[in-house]
Amino acid sequence: MEEYDLIIIGGGPAGLTAGIYAGRQGMNAVILERMTGAGSGYMVPIMENYPGFDVISGKELLEKMRKQVEKHIPIKNMEEVRKISKNDPSGILVTTTKGEYKAKAVMISTGSHHRRLNVPGEFEFLGRGVSYCATCDGPLFKGKNVIVVGGGNAAVQEAIYLKDLDCNVTIIHRRDQLRAEKYLQNKLKEHEIPVIWDSAVEEINGKQAVSSVSLINRKTQEKNDFPTDGVFIAVGEEPLNQVAITAGVELDKGGYIVTDKHQRTNIPGIYAAGDITGGIKQWVVACAEGAVAALIAFVEVTEESEISCKD
Template identity: 60%
Template sequence: MRYDIIVVGAGPAGLTAGLYGGRQGDNVLILEKGRVGGKGLEIPYIENYPGYKKVKGMVLIEKMKEQVSPLVDIKELEEVKSIKHENSKFIVTTTKNKYLSKAVILATGTTHRELNVPGEKEFKGRGVSYCAICDGPLYINKNILVVGGGNSAVQEAIYLKSIGCKVKLVHRRNKLRAEKYLQKKLKDLNIPVIWDSVVEKIRGNNSVEEVVLYNKKTKEKKIVEVDGVFIAIGEIPLNKLARDLGVKLDKRGYVMTDEFQRTNVQHVYAAGDITHTPNQWIVACSEGAIAALTAHNDLLRGQK
Protein backbone atom coordinates (compact mmCIF):
# COMPACT_ATOMS: atom_id res chain seq x y z
CA MET A 1 0.00 0.00 0.00
CA ARG A 2 1.37 3.37 -1.05
CA TYR A 3 0.88 6.74 0.61
CA ASP A 4 2.12 10.26 0.16
CA ILE A 5 2.65 10.75 3.91
CA ILE A 6 2.74 8.32 6.79
CA VAL A 7 2.29 9.81 10.25
CA VAL A 8 3.62 7.74 13.15
CA GLY A 9 1.59 8.51 16.24
CA ALA A 10 -2.02 9.60 16.72
CA GLY A 11 -1.80 12.10 19.54
CA PRO A 12 -2.70 15.78 19.04
CA ALA A 13 0.32 16.37 16.76
CA GLY A 14 -0.27 13.28 14.62
CA LEU A 15 -4.00 13.88 14.26
CA THR A 16 -3.46 17.50 13.26
CA ALA A 17 -0.83 16.45 10.73
CA GLY A 18 -3.35 14.03 9.27
CA LEU A 19 -6.01 16.73 9.17
CA TYR A 20 -3.82 19.19 7.27
CA GLY A 21 -2.38 16.55 4.97
CA GLY A 22 -5.78 15.12 4.14
CA ARG A 23 -7.32 18.53 3.47
CA GLN A 24 -4.57 19.26 0.95
CA GLY A 25 -5.44 16.10 -0.97
CA ASP A 26 -2.48 14.03 0.18
CA ASN A 27 -2.97 10.31 0.66
CA VAL A 28 -2.19 10.02 4.38
CA LEU A 29 -1.93 7.08 6.76
CA ILE A 30 -1.74 7.51 10.55
CA LEU A 31 -0.30 4.58 12.48
CA GLU A 32 -0.80 4.30 16.25
CA LYS A 33 0.57 1.52 18.45
CA GLY A 34 -2.19 2.04 21.03
CA ARG A 35 -5.47 3.88 20.88
CA VAL A 36 -5.93 7.15 19.04
CA GLY A 37 -5.08 9.97 21.38
CA GLY A 38 -1.87 8.74 22.95
CA LYS A 39 -1.07 10.59 26.16
CA GLY A 40 -3.77 13.10 25.28
CA LEU A 41 -6.25 10.56 26.67
CA GLU A 42 -4.59 10.85 30.08
CA ILE A 43 -5.12 14.58 30.54
CA PRO A 44 -7.98 15.10 33.00
CA TYR A 45 -8.87 18.63 31.94
CA ILE A 46 -7.50 21.33 29.65
CA GLU A 47 -8.28 24.93 30.51
CA ASN A 48 -6.00 26.78 28.08
CA TYR A 49 -7.06 25.39 24.70
CA PRO A 50 -8.72 28.06 22.53
CA GLY A 51 -12.47 27.68 22.21
CA TYR A 52 -12.92 25.64 25.38
CA LYS A 53 -13.15 27.03 28.89
CA LYS A 54 -12.60 23.49 30.19
CA VAL A 55 -12.48 20.22 28.30
CA LYS A 56 -11.40 16.66 29.04
CA GLY A 57 -8.49 15.32 27.03
CA MET A 58 -10.44 12.28 25.86
CA VAL A 59 -13.34 14.48 24.71
CA LEU A 60 -11.05 16.70 22.65
CA ILE A 61 -9.35 13.63 21.16
CA GLU A 62 -12.71 12.18 20.16
CA LYS A 63 -13.66 15.42 18.41
CA MET A 64 -10.32 15.50 16.58
CA LYS A 65 -10.65 11.86 15.53
CA GLU A 66 -14.16 12.49 14.24
CA GLN A 67 -12.86 15.40 12.15
CA VAL A 68 -9.80 13.61 10.78
CA SER A 69 -11.19 10.13 10.08
CA PRO A 70 -13.04 10.96 6.85
CA LEU A 71 -9.86 12.43 5.35
CA VAL A 72 -7.17 9.85 6.13
CA ASP A 73 -6.61 6.20 6.98
CA ILE A 74 -6.10 5.62 10.71
CA LYS A 75 -4.87 2.29 12.03
CA GLU A 76 -4.90 1.75 15.78
CA LEU A 77 -3.08 -1.00 17.68
CA GLU A 78 -0.51 -1.24 14.91
CA GLU A 79 3.00 -0.49 16.10
CA VAL A 80 5.68 0.65 13.67
CA LYS A 81 8.70 -1.61 14.08
CA SER A 82 11.02 -0.08 11.48
CA ILE A 83 11.30 2.60 8.81
CA LYS A 84 13.80 2.25 5.99
CA HIS A 85 14.59 4.66 3.19
CA GLU A 86 15.18 2.95 -0.17
CA ASN A 87 14.92 4.27 -3.74
CA SER A 88 13.33 7.58 -2.70
CA LYS A 89 10.61 5.73 -0.78
CA PHE A 90 10.12 4.92 2.87
CA ILE A 91 9.31 1.32 3.75
CA VAL A 92 7.32 1.33 6.98
CA THR A 93 7.03 -2.07 8.62
CA THR A 94 4.47 -2.57 11.37
CA THR A 95 3.32 -5.47 13.50
CA LYS A 96 0.69 -6.19 10.83
CA ASN A 97 1.81 -4.95 7.44
CA LYS A 98 4.25 -3.05 5.23
CA TYR A 99 3.56 0.36 3.69
CA LEU A 100 5.34 2.68 1.27
CA SER A 101 5.36 6.44 1.51
CA LYS A 102 7.06 9.48 0.05
CA ALA A 103 7.37 11.24 3.40
CA VAL A 104 7.19 10.43 7.10
CA ILE A 105 6.07 12.58 10.00
CA LEU A 106 7.28 11.36 13.39
CA ALA A 107 4.80 12.19 16.14
CA THR A 108 5.86 9.41 18.48
CA GLY A 109 5.78 11.53 21.61
CA THR A 110 7.19 10.47 24.95
CA THR A 111 6.67 7.88 27.64
CA HIS A 112 6.46 8.34 31.40
CA ARG A 113 9.73 8.66 33.28
CA GLU A 114 10.05 6.18 36.13
CA LEU A 115 11.37 6.76 39.63
CA ASN A 116 13.54 3.63 39.49
CA VAL A 117 13.15 2.93 43.19
CA PRO A 118 12.57 -0.39 44.97
CA GLY A 119 8.94 -1.45 44.75
CA GLU A 120 8.03 0.60 41.69
CA LYS A 121 8.14 -2.23 39.17
CA GLU A 122 6.80 -4.81 41.61
CA PHE A 123 3.66 -2.79 42.33
CA LYS A 124 2.82 -1.51 38.83
CA GLY A 125 -0.89 -2.03 38.46
CA ARG A 126 -1.15 -2.82 42.16
CA GLY A 127 -0.88 0.67 43.55
CA VAL A 128 1.71 2.28 41.28
CA SER A 129 0.26 4.24 38.36
CA TYR A 130 1.29 6.87 35.82
CA CYS A 131 -2.20 7.93 34.75
CA ALA A 132 -4.74 9.48 37.11
CA ILE A 133 -7.59 9.50 34.62
CA CYS A 134 -7.00 5.79 33.88
CA ASP A 135 -6.68 4.50 37.43
CA GLY A 136 -7.93 7.28 39.67
CA PRO A 137 -11.50 5.92 40.07
CA LEU A 138 -10.03 2.82 41.73
CA TYR A 139 -8.81 4.96 44.63
CA ILE A 140 -11.86 7.00 45.62
CA ASN A 141 -11.81 7.61 49.40
CA LYS A 142 -8.30 6.18 49.57
CA ASN A 143 -4.95 7.78 50.40
CA ILE A 144 -2.94 8.78 47.35
CA LEU A 145 0.55 10.21 46.93
CA VAL A 146 1.30 12.09 43.71
CA VAL A 147 5.00 12.44 42.90
CA GLY A 148 6.21 15.46 40.93
CA GLY A 149 6.13 19.23 40.73
CA GLY A 150 5.26 20.13 37.15
CA ASN A 151 1.97 20.69 35.34
CA SER A 152 1.22 16.99 34.96
CA ALA A 153 1.72 16.19 38.63
CA VAL A 154 -0.41 19.10 39.83
CA GLN A 155 -3.13 18.36 37.27
CA GLU A 156 -3.24 14.75 38.44
CA ALA A 157 -3.42 15.79 42.09
CA ILE A 158 -6.30 18.19 41.36
CA TYR A 159 -8.17 15.56 39.35
CA LEU A 160 -7.74 12.87 42.00
CA LYS A 161 -8.98 15.25 44.65
CA SER A 162 -12.00 16.17 42.51
CA ILE A 163 -13.15 12.54 42.25
CA GLY A 164 -12.87 11.93 45.97
CA CYS A 165 -9.35 10.68 46.63
CA LYS A 166 -7.35 11.78 49.68
CA VAL A 167 -4.35 13.34 48.01
CA LYS A 168 -0.90 14.52 49.00
CA LEU A 169 1.81 15.78 46.65
CA VAL A 170 5.51 15.16 47.20
CA HIS A 171 8.13 17.26 45.42
CA ARG A 172 11.90 17.10 45.59
CA ARG A 173 12.29 20.88 45.68
CA ASN A 174 10.77 23.69 47.75
CA LYS A 175 8.98 25.26 44.81
CA LEU A 176 6.65 23.84 42.15
CA ARG A 177 7.33 24.17 38.43
CA ALA A 178 3.63 24.03 37.52
CA GLU A 179 1.86 27.05 36.06
CA LYS A 180 0.56 29.60 38.57
CA TYR A 181 -3.12 28.93 37.94
CA LEU A 182 -2.57 25.25 38.73
CA GLN A 183 -0.66 26.09 41.90
CA LYS A 184 -3.54 28.32 42.98
CA LYS A 185 -6.04 25.49 42.43
CA LEU A 186 -3.84 23.15 44.42
CA LYS A 187 -3.83 25.61 47.29
CA ASP A 188 -7.55 26.34 47.04
CA LEU A 189 -8.29 22.61 47.29
CA ASN A 190 -6.07 22.31 50.38
CA ILE A 191 -3.93 19.58 48.85
CA PRO A 192 -0.89 19.16 51.14
CA VAL A 193 2.59 19.32 49.62
CA ILE A 194 5.52 17.47 51.15
CA TRP A 195 8.51 19.62 50.18
CA ASP A 196 12.18 18.80 49.57
CA SER A 197 11.47 15.07 49.63
CA VAL A 198 11.93 12.10 47.35
CA VAL A 199 10.44 8.62 47.33
CA GLU A 200 13.08 6.15 48.46
CA LYS A 201 11.01 2.96 48.57
CA ILE A 202 7.50 1.75 47.81
CA ARG A 203 6.39 -1.09 50.06
CA GLY A 204 3.47 -3.41 50.63
CA ASN A 205 2.29 -6.99 50.45
CA ASN A 206 -0.24 -7.68 47.70
CA SER A 207 -0.53 -3.97 46.89
CA VAL A 208 1.03 -0.64 47.91
CA GLU A 209 0.72 0.08 51.62
CA GLU A 210 3.39 2.71 52.33
CA VAL A 211 6.26 4.73 50.95
CA VAL A 212 9.53 5.73 52.51
CA LEU A 213 10.30 9.43 51.95
CA TYR A 214 13.71 11.04 52.34
CA ASN A 215 13.92 14.75 53.12
CA LYS A 216 16.88 16.21 51.25
CA LYS A 217 17.23 19.14 53.63
CA THR A 218 16.82 17.52 57.04
CA LYS A 219 18.27 14.15 55.93
CA GLU A 220 15.39 12.49 57.75
CA LYS A 221 13.27 9.57 56.58
CA LYS A 222 9.61 9.07 57.24
CA ILE A 223 6.97 6.50 56.36
CA VAL A 224 3.72 7.62 54.77
CA GLU A 225 0.83 5.17 54.59
CA VAL A 226 -0.82 5.23 51.14
CA ASP A 227 -2.99 3.04 48.96
CA GLY A 228 -1.61 4.34 45.70
CA VAL A 229 1.34 6.22 44.20
CA PHE A 230 0.83 8.27 41.03
CA ILE A 231 4.14 9.17 39.37
CA ALA A 232 4.40 12.28 37.18
CA ILE A 233 8.06 13.29 37.06
CA GLY A 234 8.58 13.94 33.38
CA GLU A 235 8.94 12.10 30.10
CA ILE A 236 11.42 10.17 28.00
CA PRO A 237 11.34 10.68 24.20
CA LEU A 238 10.28 7.70 22.11
CA ASN A 239 13.08 8.17 19.61
CA LYS A 240 14.08 4.69 18.42
CA LEU A 241 12.56 5.08 14.95
CA ALA A 242 14.16 8.49 14.56
CA ARG A 243 17.54 7.24 15.71
CA ASP A 244 17.44 4.24 13.36
CA LEU A 245 16.67 6.59 10.45
CA GLY A 246 19.70 8.72 11.25
CA VAL A 247 17.65 11.68 12.45
CA LYS A 248 19.66 14.11 14.53
CA LEU A 249 18.77 14.18 18.24
CA ASP A 250 19.67 16.66 20.94
CA LYS A 251 21.63 15.64 24.04
CA ARG A 252 18.40 14.63 25.82
CA GLY A 253 17.27 12.43 22.94
CA TYR A 254 14.63 14.71 21.42
CA VAL A 255 14.35 15.14 17.64
CA MET A 256 15.87 18.33 16.29
CA THR A 257 13.95 20.20 13.58
CA ASP A 258 14.05 23.52 11.78
CA GLU A 259 11.21 26.04 11.97
CA PHE A 260 9.31 24.07 9.31
CA GLN A 261 9.53 20.78 11.29
CA ARG A 262 12.08 19.30 8.88
CA THR A 263 14.70 16.97 10.34
CA ASN A 264 18.17 16.47 8.88
CA VAL A 265 16.86 13.50 6.85
CA GLN A 266 15.12 14.43 3.61
CA HIS A 267 11.32 14.08 3.74
CA VAL A 268 11.34 13.13 7.43
CA TYR A 269 9.54 15.58 9.71
CA ALA A 270 8.74 15.61 13.42
CA ALA A 271 6.04 17.20 15.55
CA GLY A 272 4.78 17.25 19.11
CA ASP A 273 6.44 16.19 22.35
CA ILE A 274 9.17 14.25 20.51
CA THR A 275 10.68 17.63 19.50
CA HIS A 276 10.95 18.86 23.12
CA THR A 277 9.04 22.05 22.56
CA PRO A 278 6.74 23.09 25.45
CA ASN A 279 4.48 20.13 26.26
CA GLN A 280 1.27 21.93 25.41
CA TRP A 281 -1.62 20.59 23.35
CA ILE A 282 -1.78 23.68 21.16
CA VAL A 283 1.98 23.53 20.44
CA ALA A 284 1.69 19.91 19.33
CA CYS A 285 -1.20 20.80 17.02
CA SER A 286 0.75 23.72 15.58
CA GLU A 287 3.77 21.57 14.85
CA GLY A 288 1.60 18.85 13.32
CA ALA A 289 0.02 21.38 10.97
CA ILE A 290 3.39 22.87 9.99
CA ALA A 291 4.90 19.42 9.39
CA ALA A 292 2.06 18.40 7.07
CA LEU A 293 2.11 21.69 5.16
CA THR A 294 5.88 21.48 4.75
CA ALA A 295 5.78 17.85 3.64
CA HIS A 296 3.08 18.65 1.07
CA ASN A 297 5.02 21.58 -0.37
CA ASP A 298 8.34 19.72 -0.37
CA LEU A 299 6.82 16.77 -2.23
CA LEU A 300 5.04 19.09 -4.63
CA ARG A 301 8.18 21.01 -5.48
CA GLY A 302 10.58 18.14 -5.16
CA GLN A 303 12.56 20.10 -2.61
CA LYS A 304 14.27 19.15 0.60
Protein backbone atom coordinates in the same frame (compact mmCIF):
# COMPACT_ATOMS: atom_id res chain seq x y z
CA MET B 1 2.80 -2.81 -0.88
CA GLU B 2 0.64 0.23 -0.11
CA GLU B 3 2.10 3.58 -1.16
CA TYR B 4 1.32 7.00 0.28
CA ASP B 5 2.29 10.62 -0.17
CA LEU B 6 2.62 10.96 3.62
CA ILE B 7 2.76 8.47 6.48
CA ILE B 8 2.15 9.97 9.91
CA ILE B 9 3.54 7.93 12.79
CA GLY B 10 1.57 8.55 15.99
CA GLY B 11 -2.03 9.55 16.63
CA GLY B 12 -1.60 12.22 19.28
CA PRO B 13 -2.42 15.94 18.89
CA ALA B 14 0.43 16.56 16.43
CA GLY B 15 -0.28 13.50 14.30
CA LEU B 16 -4.02 14.08 14.18
CA THR B 17 -3.62 17.74 13.24
CA ALA B 18 -1.18 16.77 10.50
CA GLY B 19 -3.75 14.27 9.26
CA ILE B 20 -6.42 16.95 9.01
CA TYR B 21 -4.15 19.29 7.07
CA ALA B 22 -2.75 16.58 4.80
CA GLY B 23 -6.22 15.28 4.00
CA ARG B 24 -7.60 18.72 3.23
CA GLN B 25 -4.70 19.29 0.82
CA GLY B 26 -5.69 16.14 -1.04
CA MET B 27 -2.67 14.11 0.00
CA ASN B 28 -2.87 10.33 0.03
CA ALA B 29 -1.96 9.96 3.69
CA VAL B 30 -2.41 7.59 6.62
CA ILE B 31 -1.85 7.66 10.39
CA LEU B 32 -0.21 4.63 12.00
CA GLU B 33 -0.92 4.42 15.74
CA ARG B 34 0.64 1.70 17.92
CA MET B 35 -2.28 1.66 20.36
CA THR B 36 -6.06 1.99 20.14
CA GLY B 37 -5.96 5.61 21.20
CA ALA B 38 -3.28 8.24 21.52
CA GLY B 39 -1.22 7.11 24.45
CA SER B 40 -0.53 9.58 27.23
CA GLY B 41 -2.92 12.12 25.73
CA TYR B 42 -5.83 10.01 26.92
CA MET B 43 -4.54 10.31 30.48
CA VAL B 44 -4.87 14.10 30.78
CA PRO B 45 -7.80 14.54 33.19
CA ILE B 46 -8.58 18.22 32.64
CA MET B 47 -7.35 20.98 30.32
CA GLU B 48 -8.35 24.59 30.79
CA ASN B 49 -5.94 26.21 28.32
CA TYR B 50 -6.88 24.67 24.97
CA PRO B 51 -8.46 27.39 22.78
CA GLY B 52 -12.20 27.07 22.34
CA PHE B 53 -12.85 24.95 25.43
CA ASP B 54 -13.17 26.24 28.97
CA VAL B 55 -12.66 22.71 30.30
CA ILE B 56 -12.07 19.47 28.39
CA SER B 57 -10.32 16.17 29.06
CA GLY B 58 -7.56 14.83 26.87
CA LYS B 59 -9.64 11.80 25.92
CA GLU B 60 -12.64 13.89 24.87
CA LEU B 61 -10.54 16.27 22.78
CA LEU B 62 -8.65 13.45 21.05
CA GLU B 63 -11.89 11.68 20.18
CA LYS B 64 -13.22 14.87 18.60
CA MET B 65 -9.99 15.24 16.62
CA ARG B 66 -10.04 11.60 15.48
CA LYS B 67 -13.57 11.97 14.10
CA GLN B 68 -12.46 15.04 12.18
CA VAL B 69 -9.38 13.25 10.80
CA GLU B 70 -11.37 10.23 9.64
CA LYS B 71 -13.38 12.45 7.30
CA HIS B 72 -10.16 12.90 5.32
CA ILE B 73 -7.70 10.02 5.86
CA PRO B 74 -7.63 6.60 7.55
CA ILE B 75 -6.17 5.83 10.97
CA LYS B 76 -4.67 2.37 11.44
CA ASN B 77 -4.67 1.44 15.13
CA MET B 78 -2.60 -1.26 16.82
CA GLU B 79 0.09 -0.98 14.15
CA GLU B 80 3.47 -0.15 15.58
CA VAL B 81 6.21 1.16 13.32
CA ARG B 82 9.42 -0.77 13.86
CA LYS B 83 11.74 0.72 11.25
CA ILE B 84 12.13 3.58 8.80
CA SER B 85 14.63 2.91 6.03
CA LYS B 86 16.73 5.83 4.89
CA ASN B 87 15.46 7.94 2.06
CA ASP B 88 16.26 6.91 -1.51
CA PRO B 89 14.99 7.92 -4.96
CA SER B 90 12.13 5.42 -4.81
CA GLY B 91 10.78 6.71 -1.49
CA ILE B 92 10.90 5.92 2.22
CA LEU B 93 10.22 2.38 3.41
CA VAL B 94 8.21 2.05 6.65
CA THR B 95 8.12 -1.36 8.32
CA THR B 96 5.41 -2.07 10.89
CA THR B 97 4.21 -5.01 12.96
CA LYS B 98 1.76 -5.78 10.15
CA GLY B 99 3.68 -5.13 6.95
CA GLU B 100 5.54 -2.60 4.83
CA TYR B 101 4.58 0.71 3.27
CA LYS B 102 6.28 3.15 0.96
CA ALA B 103 5.91 6.91 1.24
CA LYS B 104 7.18 10.08 -0.36
CA ALA B 105 7.32 11.68 3.10
CA VAL B 106 7.09 10.57 6.73
CA MET B 107 6.19 12.56 9.82
CA ILE B 108 7.30 11.23 13.21
CA SER B 109 4.98 12.23 16.07
CA THR B 110 5.59 9.37 18.47
CA GLY B 111 5.54 11.63 21.55
CA SER B 112 6.92 10.58 24.90
CA HIS B 113 6.17 8.28 27.82
CA HIS B 114 6.07 8.71 31.58
CA ARG B 115 9.43 8.83 33.31
CA ARG B 116 9.87 6.23 36.03
CA LEU B 117 11.06 6.82 39.56
CA ASN B 118 13.21 3.67 39.33
CA VAL B 119 12.79 2.82 43.00
CA PRO B 120 12.12 -0.55 44.68
CA GLY B 121 8.44 -1.46 44.60
CA GLU B 122 7.54 0.72 41.60
CA PHE B 123 7.39 -2.15 39.13
CA GLU B 124 6.20 -4.74 41.65
CA PHE B 125 3.12 -2.71 42.65
CA LEU B 126 2.18 -1.43 39.20
CA GLY B 127 -1.58 -1.90 39.00
CA ARG B 128 -1.71 -2.66 42.74
CA GLY B 129 -1.40 0.89 44.00
CA VAL B 130 1.18 2.37 41.62
CA SER B 131 -0.21 4.33 38.65
CA TYR B 132 0.88 6.87 36.04
CA CYS B 133 -2.70 7.84 35.15
CA ALA B 134 -5.16 9.50 37.53
CA THR B 135 -7.87 9.47 34.86
CA CYS B 136 -7.51 5.72 34.41
CA ASP B 137 -7.12 4.60 38.02
CA GLY B 138 -8.29 7.47 40.20
CA PRO B 139 -11.88 6.21 40.65
CA LEU B 140 -10.47 3.09 42.36
CA PHE B 141 -9.15 5.27 45.20
CA LYS B 142 -12.25 7.27 46.18
CA GLY B 143 -12.13 7.98 49.91
CA LYS B 144 -8.60 6.59 50.19
CA ASN B 145 -5.20 8.17 50.88
CA VAL B 146 -3.04 8.77 47.80
CA ILE B 147 0.12 10.66 46.97
CA VAL B 148 1.13 12.34 43.74
CA VAL B 149 4.87 12.45 43.10
CA GLY B 150 6.02 15.46 41.08
CA GLY B 151 5.85 19.24 40.90
CA GLY B 152 4.98 20.18 37.32
CA ASN B 153 1.68 20.87 35.57
CA ALA B 154 0.83 17.19 35.18
CA ALA B 155 1.38 16.44 38.87
CA VAL B 156 -0.78 19.34 40.05
CA GLN B 157 -3.53 18.56 37.51
CA GLU B 158 -3.63 14.95 38.69
CA ALA B 159 -3.71 15.99 42.34
CA ILE B 160 -6.67 18.32 41.74
CA TYR B 161 -8.49 15.65 39.75
CA LEU B 162 -7.97 13.06 42.50
CA LYS B 163 -9.16 15.54 45.13
CA ASP B 164 -12.34 16.11 43.11
CA LEU B 165 -12.84 12.33 43.16
CA ASP B 166 -12.90 12.53 46.97
CA CYS B 167 -9.40 11.11 47.46
CA ASN B 168 -7.22 12.31 50.34
CA VAL B 169 -4.32 13.70 48.32
CA THR B 170 -0.80 14.76 49.26
CA ILE B 171 1.87 15.91 46.82
CA ILE B 172 5.46 14.79 47.31
CA HIS B 173 7.96 17.13 45.65
CA ARG B 174 11.74 16.97 45.74
CA ARG B 175 12.20 20.76 45.57
CA ASP B 176 11.02 23.64 47.77
CA GLN B 177 8.73 25.11 45.12
CA LEU B 178 6.52 23.78 42.35
CA ARG B 179 7.27 24.08 38.64
CA ALA B 180 3.58 24.17 37.70
CA GLU B 181 2.11 27.32 36.20
CA LYS B 182 0.79 29.91 38.65
CA TYR B 183 -2.86 29.30 37.79
CA LEU B 184 -2.58 25.63 38.75
CA GLN B 185 -0.73 26.46 41.95
CA ASN B 186 -3.57 28.75 42.94
CA LYS B 187 -6.08 25.98 42.21
CA LEU B 188 -4.01 23.67 44.40
CA LYS B 189 -4.33 26.09 47.30
CA GLU B 190 -8.07 26.42 46.73
CA HIS B 191 -8.38 22.65 47.02
CA GLU B 192 -6.26 22.71 50.21
CA ILE B 193 -3.97 19.95 48.95
CA PRO B 194 -0.86 19.65 51.17
CA VAL B 195 2.67 19.38 49.77
CA ILE B 196 5.60 17.63 51.42
CA TRP B 197 8.58 19.66 50.24
CA ASP B 198 12.21 18.70 49.57
CA SER B 199 11.35 15.02 49.71
CA ALA B 200 11.92 12.04 47.44
CA VAL B 201 10.41 8.57 47.38
CA GLU B 202 13.09 5.98 48.11
CA GLU B 203 10.88 2.89 48.14
CA ILE B 204 7.25 1.85 47.68
CA ASN B 205 6.15 -0.63 50.32
CA GLY B 206 3.36 -3.15 50.81
CA LYS B 207 2.36 -6.80 50.70
CA GLN B 208 -0.48 -7.52 48.30
CA ALA B 209 -0.89 -3.80 47.54
CA VAL B 210 0.77 -0.47 48.36
CA SER B 211 0.59 0.49 52.03
CA SER B 212 3.28 3.18 52.39
CA VAL B 213 6.25 4.92 50.82
CA SER B 214 9.67 5.54 52.30
CA LEU B 215 10.59 9.21 52.04
CA ILE B 216 13.88 11.01 52.48
CA ASN B 217 14.18 14.74 53.08
CA ARG B 218 16.83 15.91 50.61
CA LYS B 219 17.97 18.74 52.89
CA THR B 220 18.03 17.09 56.32
CA GLN B 221 18.46 13.46 55.15
CA GLU B 222 15.71 12.52 57.61
CA LYS B 223 13.82 9.36 56.62
CA ASN B 224 10.28 8.29 57.42
CA ASP B 225 7.47 6.05 56.15
CA PHE B 226 4.35 7.79 54.86
CA PRO B 227 1.14 5.68 54.81
CA THR B 228 -0.75 5.67 51.51
CA ASP B 229 -3.04 3.44 49.46
CA GLY B 230 -1.96 4.77 46.09
CA VAL B 231 1.08 6.31 44.40
CA PHE B 232 0.49 8.42 41.28
CA ILE B 233 3.77 9.20 39.53
CA ALA B 234 4.06 12.38 37.43
CA VAL B 235 7.76 13.25 37.24
CA GLY B 236 8.13 14.14 33.59
CA GLU B 237 8.46 12.32 30.32
CA GLU B 238 11.05 10.71 28.04
CA PRO B 239 10.96 10.69 24.22
CA LEU B 240 9.75 7.65 22.30
CA ASN B 241 12.58 7.90 19.80
CA GLN B 242 13.38 4.35 18.74
CA VAL B 243 11.80 4.79 15.31
CA ALA B 244 13.79 7.98 14.78
CA ILE B 245 16.98 6.17 15.71
CA THR B 246 16.35 3.46 13.09
CA ALA B 247 16.01 6.19 10.46
CA GLY B 248 19.24 7.93 11.45
CA VAL B 249 17.41 11.11 12.42
CA GLU B 250 19.48 13.59 14.44
CA LEU B 251 18.64 13.77 18.15
CA ASP B 252 19.64 16.29 20.79
CA LYS B 253 21.27 15.42 24.13
CA GLY B 254 17.88 14.66 25.66
CA GLY B 255 16.98 12.22 22.90
CA TYR B 256 14.50 14.55 21.20
CA ILE B 257 14.37 15.00 17.43
CA VAL B 258 16.11 18.09 16.06
CA THR B 259 14.06 20.02 13.48
CA ASP B 260 14.22 23.33 11.66
CA LYS B 261 11.40 25.89 11.80
CA HIS B 262 9.54 23.92 9.10
CA GLN B 263 9.68 20.70 11.18
CA ARG B 264 12.20 19.12 8.80
CA THR B 265 14.74 16.70 10.23
CA ASN B 266 18.28 16.18 8.90
CA ILE B 267 16.94 13.55 6.48
CA PRO B 268 15.05 14.81 3.39
CA GLY B 269 11.44 13.74 3.41
CA ILE B 270 11.29 13.02 7.14
CA TYR B 271 9.56 15.52 9.43
CA ALA B 272 8.80 15.55 13.15
CA ALA B 273 6.22 17.28 15.35
CA GLY B 274 4.86 17.30 18.88
CA ASP B 275 6.46 16.19 22.14
CA ILE B 276 9.07 14.10 20.29
CA THR B 277 10.73 17.40 19.32
CA GLY B 278 11.09 18.53 22.96
CA GLY B 279 10.69 22.21 23.76
CA ILE B 280 7.40 23.47 25.16
CA LYS B 281 5.18 20.43 25.71
CA GLN B 282 1.72 21.87 25.24
CA TRP B 283 -1.12 20.51 23.11
CA VAL B 284 -1.54 23.73 21.18
CA VAL B 285 2.18 23.69 20.31
CA ALA B 286 2.00 20.07 19.15
CA CYS B 287 -0.99 20.90 16.94
CA ALA B 288 0.82 23.88 15.42
CA GLU B 289 3.90 21.77 14.66
CA GLY B 290 1.73 19.07 13.09
CA ALA B 291 0.05 21.61 10.83
CA VAL B 292 3.39 23.10 9.75
CA ALA B 293 4.89 19.67 9.04
CA ALA B 294 1.93 18.57 6.92
CA LEU B 295 1.80 21.77 4.90
CA ILE B 296 5.54 21.78 4.22
CA ALA B 297 5.42 18.08 3.31
CA PHE B 298 2.60 18.83 0.84
CA VAL B 299 4.60 21.61 -0.81
CA GLU B 300 7.79 19.59 -1.03
CA VAL B 301 6.10 16.37 -2.21
CA THR B 302 4.22 18.35 -4.86
CA GLU B 303 7.40 20.08 -6.03
CA GLU B 304 9.20 16.74 -6.22
CA SER B 305 6.36 15.28 -8.29
CA GLU B 306 6.46 18.22 -10.70
CA ILE B 307 10.23 17.84 -11.13
CA SER B 308 9.82 14.12 -11.83
CA CYS B 309 7.17 14.84 -14.47
CA LYS B 310 9.43 17.37 -16.21
CA ASP B 311 12.30 14.89 -16.18
